[in-house]
Amino acid sequence: MTKKAFASSADLAEKAQTLEVLADGVYALTAEGDPNIGAIEGEDFLVCFEALATPVAAAEWLAKLREHTDKPVRYLVLSHYHAVRVLGASAFGADVIVAHENTRALVAERGKEDWESEFGRMPRLAKGAESVPGLTWPTLTFSDRLTIDLGGDRGDLVLQYCGRGHTEGDLVAWLPREQILYAGDLVEAEAALYTGDAFHRDWSSSTLDRVAAFGAETLIGGRGGVSRGREAVDAAIAQTRHFLTTMLREVGAVRDAGGTLKEAFERTHAALNDQYGHWPIFEHCLPFDVSRLWDELGGVERPVVWTAERDREVWDQLQG
Numbered sequence: 001m002t003k004k005a006f007a008s009s010a011d012l013a014e015k016a017q018t019l020e021v022l023a024d025g026v027y028a029l030t031a032e033g034d035p036n037i038g039a040i041e042g043e044d045f046l047v048c049f050e051a052l053a054t055p056v057a058a059a060e061w062l063a064k065l066r067e068h069t070d071k072p073v074r075y076l077v078l079s080h081y082h083a084v085r086v087l088g089a090s091a092f093g094a095d096v097i098v099a100h101e102n103t104r105a106l107v108a109e110r111g112k113e114d115w116e117s118e119f120g121r122m123p124r125l126a127k128g129a130e131s132v133p134g135l136t137w138p139t140l141t142f143s144d145r146l147t148i149d150l151g152g153d154r155g156d157l158v159l160q161y162c163g164r165g166h167t168e169g170d171l172v173a174w175l176p177r178e179q180i181l182y183a184g185d186l187v188e189a190e191a192a193l194y195t196g197d198a199f200h201r202d203w204s205s206s207t208l209d210r211v212a213a214f215g216a217e218t219l220i221g222g223r224g225g226v227s228r229g230r231e232a233v234d235a236a237i238a239q240t241r242h243f244l245t246t247m248l249r250e251v252g253a254v255r256d257a258g259g260t261l262k263e264a265f266e267r268t269h270a271a272l273n274d275q276y277g278h279w280p281i282f283e284h285c286l287p288f289d290v291s292r293l294w295d296e297l298g299g300v301e302r303p304v305v306w307t308a309e310r311d312r313e314v315w316d317q318l319q320g
Contacts (some may be wrong), residue, residue: 004319006312007121007284014124019064020226023178025154027068028220029061033191033280034125035084036220038182039065040175043151045074049173049182051089051136053119056128058088075148077159078138079184079222080170081106082197083118084125089136098146099138100161102169110305111135117306121284162186162210165203166195166222168302174214181214181233185222189236192279193243196288197303200296204244212237223280246271251293265290265318287318 015032022028025041038049046069052058076094078086081103089097112135119126140146146159155177162172166185173182185194186207195203212234219227219236227236250271254264268290276282291314292303304310 004283006315008281009121009123011122011284012124017061017064019068021068022180022218022220022226023175025069026175026178026180027065028182028226029064030220030225033223036222036224037061038173038220039069040150040157040173041069041071041154042074042148043154044071045151046071047075047077047148047150047157047173048073048092048094049077050079050184051076051086051092053084053122053125053132054088054128055091055131055133056088057125058091062091077171077173078103078136079172079182079186080167081111081114082167082185083111083115084122085185086136087115087132090133096140097136097138098140098142098159100169100171101141101143103167103171104138104141104169106167106169107135107137113305113307116308117311120308121311160210163202163207164199165207166193167197168199170207172211172214174216179215179217181211181216181219183211183219183221186211187219187221187236187240189219189221189224189227189232190239190279191221191223192276192282192285193240194281194285194289195244195247196285196292196306198289198292198296200244200248200293204241204248208237208241243272243276247289247293248297251290252297255294255297261291261294262318264294283319287314290318 015034017029017031020028027039029037040047073092073094076092076097078099144161148157158174159171170184170186216233219233227233247268250268251264254267
């Protein structure tokens with residue numbers, strides 16, 4: 001059997017980016033399974049959602065956005081902390097960088113390690129890595145809910161913490177008037193889940209219940225296409241939940257039987273592969289996913305910090 005290239009290190013082909021106007025002044029950029037990003041116009045300012053991995057990559061997104069609006073960026077909202085989501089922040093020139101309070105704590109605890117880990121796993125996303133000036137620090141945090149008045153007749157943007165999930169600091173951005181939800185990596189639409197820093201039991205139950213309770217008519221997940229219409233939104237949430245519950249069932253069964261991490265990985269891979277194996281980053285994510293869930297079910301409450309060295313060890317053990 002040919003050894004699989006580490007994570008996404010061999011995935012160097014550019015992905016086609018699509019900028020979609022979801023409603024008046026509401027934008028999303030999707031890219032064939034690469035991280036999604038968005039923007040919302042206020043009366044005389046912009047709220048941007050996510051920051052991409054580097055200022056060089058973020059500047060390319062902003063150039064596309066500037067074909068539609070020249071309003072200055074007042075708020076940059078970070079849905080959670082992972083390096084490929086946040087380290088492009090300096091390109092936005094935002095007055096305020098918003099995140100959940102747990103996200104700020106994660107930057108302090110594991111920011112540098114995650115930076116080195118993620119850029120090693122996904123080198124193509126780290127375009128112009130030398131342009132990153134340092135860690136991205138939120139300047140405004142909250143614990144439960146934060147409402148941004150968009151001004152004029154544009155209504156509110158509600159930032160909401162739904163509970164532990166993809167990380168312990170995920171937030172969503174909700175436009176009540178348009179019924180549009182930016183869900184970050186709490187929901188993926190036809191893209192594999194990364195759960196290496198997750199809380200699988202919370203995410204698969206109460207957290208996704210809260211996401212579903214918005215009743216969104218349009219949903220932008222962390223990766224994959226935009227889900228339009230209640231049926232498509234419900235399907236994206238359901239497939240995210242199914243991925244998680246399948247992992248919980250399979251890894252739990254191996255643990256309960258006294259099996260090994262390698263056996264848990266193989267059993268989980270077999271259970272998920274037919275439905276999800278063709279989705280972006282499936283093979284990349286699954287070793288890290290199963291390793292975290294194995295720890296979680298063994299009583300390790302908070303995710304172990306991923307380092308570039310630990311990444312390689314887990315990959316060689318499970319995908320080698």
